[in-house]
Amino acid sequence: MNVIFQLPDSIANQIAAGEVVQRPASVVKELMENSVDAGATAINVVIYDAGKTLIQVSDNGVGMTDIDARMAFERHATSKIRTAADLFKINTLGFRGEALASIAAISNVTLRTRHKSSELGVSIDVSASTVKAQEVAQCQQGCVISVKNLFFNIPARRKFLKSDQTEFRHITDEFIRVAIINPDIAFTLTHNDQAIFNLPTATLKQRIVAILGRNYSENLISVDCSTSLVNISGFIGNPKLAKKSTGDQYFFANNRYMRHPYFHRAIMNAYEKIIPQGTYPAYFVVMEVDPECIDVNIHPTKTEIKFENETDIFPLLHAAVKESLGKFNFVPSIDFDNQIDIPISFARPPADTPIRMPEIKVNPSYNPFDKTPIYSRQDGWAKYSNKKSANDWHKILSDFENQSKKQPDTVEFPDDTDIIERSFIQIKKRFILTTVKSGLMLIDQHRAHFQIIYEELKRSYDIGKIPSQPMMFPHTVEVSFKQGMIIDEILPELSSIGFVLKKDEQNNYQVTSVPVVLPISSINAFFETVIEKTQNTGEDIEEKLKTKVLQDLARISSIQYGKDLSIEEMNHITDKLFACQSPNYTVDGRSIVQIISINDIIQRFNN
Structure with a gap:
């Protein structure tokens, strides 16, 4: 009797969703990255109940045709790659074709989109990997994806979600990672009808300050290093901003956020003996490398990247950070253009007062070879002549012993x-x-x-x-x-x-x-x-x-x-x-x- 069967797509999608969609923040990350890949210049994120009730991401990107919109919910359907060779020259954030299929397997999804070449758009409703409705719709160019009732068909997964505050904090972290590296895109984030972020287009430094606070404005040190192997740019934090825990450390490779402990060590080594031990500096380091020299197909979350020449990049990164720390110091300098003039008055002597030449007084009778001491030891010890002789030390000791015997027992x-x-x-x-x-x-x-x-x-x-x-x-x-x-x-x-x-x-x-x-x-x-x-x-x-x-x-x-x-x-x-x-x-x-x-x-x- 045969016991091995191929699983239905709906079950396979739920299994894949376990890796791709770990919490509501994972949905926000995947949808925002799709919007960036679509060439959007404005991305709006709307959240209700920390993503448990609604996650909506809208953009003004290129949009999709009705056929592409329907195909987007199939497993491993993507517009990013065509052949296996394309895996080694990926320039987009998404490429696996799993995100929408995994999200639709564990929630109710509504997609409204219109391609820039079409006059009418399309609206598609998908629930638990099943298409419930598809119809023509009047909508603007771009995409609006609404994800409702996340994990509605996986009660155990929904039960173990954290509090709304904790889940929304994770959503904010993913939002920031995408927003920081794309300062040429305007972003908004709304939670329960409350505006959280409203980020217009800006420079990288302006975007960092807008997100993390004004205290970074005067405490960011630029990093710039261009080589044939890698181009390193971005900012590192003033050593005084170092904290006892991590949180403000960002690496980006080809506009993709990544975690890289090896490169993190290069920056920590550059800050050695500059910041207190056990603290971590802030940094926002952007690397541009040849896509053929990195592998991003390591994990479904795509935050791990393997570099072909990471041992060669390590000293370059270390030297770039070290150079910036030496070049940009924050010690207050003297402003010679704003010196205070202190008035000094010169009292003029009477006109008939003779001018005396300065002179040095010496003792002509002093003989440096005279051996007669100026100070006598006898004089020095005279004042101690009335003290008790040290020869009586044994009496002092006996007195001390007698006194100690009088002390009560402990x-x-x-x-x-x-x-x-x-x-x-x-x-x-x-x-x-x-x-x-x-x-x-x-x-x-x-x-x-x-x-x-x-x-x-x-x-x-x-x-x-x-x-x-x-x-x-x-x-x-x-x-x-x-x-x-x-x-x-x-x-x-x-x-x-x-x-x-x-x-x-x-x-x-x-x-x-x-x-x-x-x-x-x-x-x-x-x-x-x-x-x-x-x-x-x-x-x-x-x-x-x-x-x-x-x-x-x-x-x-x-x-x-x-x-x-x-x-x-x-x-x-x-x-x-x-x-x-x-x-x-x-x-x-x-x-x-x-x-x-x-x-x-x-x-x-x-x-």
């Missing part, structure tokens, strides 16, 4: 972590050193204070009473549009821990109340930390509230390395630490306390 504690003597030493403004029964105990001052504050915040949050302090004057937190979206996403959680803030007309946030534990000077640092961590995680903030927002708040509010501590402060931190539920490790698993036993110390001396 109290013994039941375990090794209890402190025997209330004496502390701070080492390198980083560690607290004290003694325990078994030897010496080292405490990391920052981690200890972090754990103390975290557990206090956690207890307060569990009972819904995190104390908040109102500010006399609102504090402004300036953010880009992408960062503002992240704050909107976590706004309920920020409110629950004591923040009160609202957005102003410039898309910035006015903070009027903060948690009591957060210093006013650390407000910006807290928001930067939360934004960067949330931007690079695929999980909803609600799932890890206590280990994310509370943890970041505790970290920013705690004592940092490099701070001098008094004996009272070290004593307070130690007492508070050992009152915590977890005094030995922080909530994120870092060690707080290390004990060096007496045996280890003796062994070191014996060795």
Whole structure:
């Protein structure tokens, strides 16, 4: 009995959709790239409910005839390539012919299009790979594709979509990747009838600033390197814009966004010793290479590209970035054309005053070979003649021993972590050193204070009473549009821990109340930390509230390395630490306390 059968196209399309359409953002990416390939000069994206209800992309490109429009929904139907050789000289963003077929297999799609050579257009309705209707329509040149009820026939896939805020953030990321590299095309993005982006045609630098914020305007360094192997252009960020997480790193090869860890390392090496360790610079690097020297047919998402000569491009990219960093420095220069003239008055002496020549006074009786000392040691020691002789040192020592015998016996504690003597030493403004029964105990001052504050915040949050302090004057937190979206996403959680803030007309946030534990000077640092961590995680903030927002708040509010501590402060931190539920490790698993036993110390001396 035969058991192997060929799957119907509808099932095959659903399988292919699992790779091509991973979330609503994948649909936006594929449709926008089709519009770019169609030669559009204006592309409009309309989103409802983060793409779960509607994704609509319209353009003024070349459009399609009625036959092409019907054929576009078939598997592996494309206008980009004809032969296998064309795979090695691809100049378009799309070429696989899978996107529309995969999208139509898991949603309800309506296509309205008119070719530039036709007077009438066509409207086609497709649901789950089945054509429901096709009719002549009156429409403008170009295409309007509406995708409704995404994953309606795959309930499990729809169920595991994230929150609307998270899914729309991914849509925005895909929108930006296409919009940045095509500044000669006007783009708009609307979500739930709210205009998000309205980007007119511009230069690459203007497009970057329009999308990522005005703080990039004066902090972009141009990169330009032309060789027979590759042409490198674009911009890199001022080192002061480096962040602790990735997010503003963009590579483009032949106008296609790509991820390339090897080339990323070339840029990181160029920034070595310029930016703090653990931070990442912003860059927007455009590469133009011979299409026959790259392979984009690696993954259905087409974000991975193999270069034939990547080992040769690496030093070129590194040198180009290094040269730009050396050529464009941001140290304020002296403006010689705008110097302030300081009036200097010259007092004229009376006319009959004689002019005296300058003279140098010397001691004619000084003999440098005279051995008679000017300073006598006897004079120097005279004032110490009344001091007690050092020959009595044994009496001083015996007095000290007698005094130490009068001290009360120390109290013994039941375990090794209890402190025997209330004496502390701070080492390198980083560690607290004290003694325990078994030897010496080292405490990391920052981690200890972090754990103390975290557990206090956690207890307060569990009972819904995190104390908040109102500010006399609102504090402004300036953010880009992408960062503002992240704050909107976590706004309920920020409110629950004591923040009160609202957005102003410039898309910035006015903070009027903060948690009591957060210093006013650390407000910006807290928001930067939360934004960067949330931007690079695929999980909803609600799932890890206590280990994310509370943890970041505790970290920013705690004592940092490099701070001098008094004996009272070290004593307070130690007492508070050992009152915590977890005094030995922080909530994120870092060690707080290390004990060096007496045996280890003796062994070191014996060795």
